[in-house]
Amino acid sequence: MSADYDITETLDVKGASCPMPVVKTKSAIDDLAEGEILEVLATDAGSMSDIEGWASGTAGVELVDQQEGDDVYTHYVRKTE
Amino acid sequence: MSTDTPDASADDTPSRAELAARVDELEDALAEATSEDDAKKMSIIATKGTLDMAYPPLILASTAAAFGYEVTVFHTFWGLEILHEERSKNLKLSSVGNPNMPVPNAVAALPGMDRVTTKMMEKKIDDNDTATIEELIETSLDMGVEFQACQMTIDLMDYDEDDFYDGVTTGVGAATALQDMAEADIQLLV
Known part of the structure; x- marks a missing residue:
């Protein structure tokens, strides 16, 4: 699954609930360089909608993909600027 | 009346230079307003x-x-x-x-x-x-x-x-x- 993307960093927010998945994703993406991809592993079911909403409303990031596993929701976010 | 009219219109009509200055002023104000509201x-x-x-x-x-x-x-x-x-x-x-x-x-x-x-x-x-x-x-x-x-x-x-x-x-x-x-x-x- 994750082999589809060239992942620079993985952020594990499993167990954390709103607003932490989004807030920690933002902090982690700040540390990346332009073009790099962050993989986010979350168990919060709300993270599917929240990370999508955050990515579309935030400058400089792009949601590449989201995958819904059995227990874990995986998000791929690219830093675009 | 007849003598007032030419004077008044001369006062009311801004010169080309005045209009250009006014446009510059407005453009500056617009740039300032939009850049401040960026965040x-x-x-x-x-x-x-x-x-x-x-x-x-x-x-x-x-x-x-x-x-x-x-x-x-x-x-x-x-x-x-x-x-x-x-x-x-x-x-x-x-x-x-x-x-x-x-x-x-x-x-x-x-x-x-x-x-x-x-x-x-x-x-x-x-x-x-x-x-x-x-x-x-x-x-x-x-x-x-x-x-x-x-x-x-x-x-x-x-x-x-x-x-x-x-x-x-x-x-x-x-x-x-x-x-x-x-x-x-x-x-x-x-």
Whole structure:
């Protein structure tokens, strides 16, 4: 699954609930360089909608993909600027 | 009359140079106005200090900061408890007047019941890995959220500047909050 993307960093927010998945994703993406991809592993079911909403409303990031596993929701976010 | 008309029209019609200067002036003003409004802003007024009501302003503030908003949260009256380093760790929840709590009001009003409902809520927060109030404040501060402590309430409650988390702005009043609200894209009273 994750082999589809060239992942620079993985952020594990499993167990954390709103607003932490989004807030920690933002902090982690700040540390990346332009073009790099962050993989986010979350168990919060709300993270599917929240990370999508955050990515579309935030400058400089792009949601590449989201995958819904059995227990874990995986998000791929690219830093675009 | 006949002599006034040519004079008046000569006065009223601006020269080409004057028009050009006016256009430059307006373009500058427009550039300034649009560049200042580049960053989106959110202004929250936090007025409640119970455990349940401390969450919404902090969750929205940290999330808005993640979206790139410039966020100010003005804490007044019981909302100031959230910024009080010691008291914020002991915020209480009451089931009195809250029909959604599984305790009848008559029982909820008994002495010691607030402690019971607070413990119950704290256990739920812990079990669910929901962030604590302290974590949300520290995270928000790291993300650049400005927390403002209402000076009038500080004086009213007899608090000291040192009682608050490091990074909290003190010495501000309603006029500051109003100014933030006027400039903000989102204004909330919690």
